[in-house]
Amino acid sequence: xxxxxxxxxxxxxxxxxxxxxxxxxxxxxxxxxxxxxxxxxxxxxxxxxxxxxxxxxxxxxxxxxxxxxxxxxxxxxxxxxxxxxxxxxxxxxxxxxxxxxxxxxxxxxxxxxxxxxxxxxxxxxxxxxxxxxxxxxxxxxxxxxxxxxxxxxxxxxxxxxxxxxxxxxxxxxxxxxxxxxxx
Numbered sequence: 581x582x583x584x585x586x587x588x589x590x591x592x593x594x595x596x597x598x599x600x601x602x603x604x605x606x607x608x609x610x611x612x613x614x615x616x617x618x619x620x621x622x623x624x625x626x627x628x629x630x631x632x633x634x635x636x637x638x639x640x641x642x643x644x645x646x647x648x649x650x651x652x653x654x655x656x657x658x659x660x661x662x663x664x665x666x667x668x669x670x671x672x673x674x675x676x677x678x679x680x681x682x683x684x685x686x687x688x689x690x691x692x693x694x695x696x697x698x699x700x701x702x703x704x705x706x707x708x709x710x711x712x713x714x715x716x717x718x719x720x721x722x723x724x725x726x727x728x729x730x731x732x733x734x735x736x737x738x739x740x741x742x743x744x745x746x747x748x749x750x751x752x753x754x755x756x757x758x759x760x761x762x763x
Contacts, residue, residue, distance in 0.1 A: 586714065588638055590739065592646070593693075596656075596683065597737060603676055611733065615719060630713070644753040645744050649690065651757045654682025658757075690744055696736030703732050 586594065602609045650656035659679045664672050687693070696715045699705055707716060709726040715736060718728060747753065 585633065588640070588643055589646070589742075592643055593687075593691075593737065593739065596650075596687075600676075600680060600683075603672075641747065641753045642742075642744060644756065645747065646686075646690070648753070648756045649686045649744075650683050653686045654679045654684075656683055690742065691739050692741035693737050693739050696738050697732060699732050699735070701732055701735055704729065705732055 598612070602612055647657065651658070656679055659675060662675075664675075667675075697705075707718075707726055707728045707730070711726065711728075715738070718730070719733070720730070722728075
């Protein structure tokens with residue numbers, strides 16, 4: 581895994597966490613909307629980005645296996661593929677609770693995750709030169725060189741252990757949930 585670019589698995593995990601937090605935390609959702617509209621403003625010398633590493637192909641097997649487990653326990657794909665515009669917020673919230681419980685069970689059973697930063701969200705902190713740019717993303721008006729002073733908006737997450745079940749030879753990981761036919 582690259583030190584400066586998260587792997588597909590890490591991006592998938594981040595997307596799942598962000599999805600649930602956007603659904604359940606209105607101030608966080610508003611922050612995401614503000615971030616989507618932000619454009620970098622050059623008010624001084626910009627932080628030089630390190631050269632981009634060469635990209636390598638990854639196998640989707642583990643990601644598909646995790647997605648299948650999330651479907652099996654939390655009906656995650658069913659929830660995402662459902663058109664929820666016709667449902668009330670209360671109905672969506674009730675469904676989200678069931679999906680959340682099942683998906684949380686999968687994450688806790690097959691992954692050991694921990695916060696990237698130990699500080700509480702909302703605290704002011706200083707990032708010294710040489711901070712891990714893969715583990716900490718700067719947002720807002722990013723100009724100049726470290727040290728940077730800012731507010732911790734999200735502690736981040738990192739997977740410290742992954743223990744997915746072994747796959748049988750011939751298992752098609754692309755089938756996330758088999759079709760069900762009742763006789």
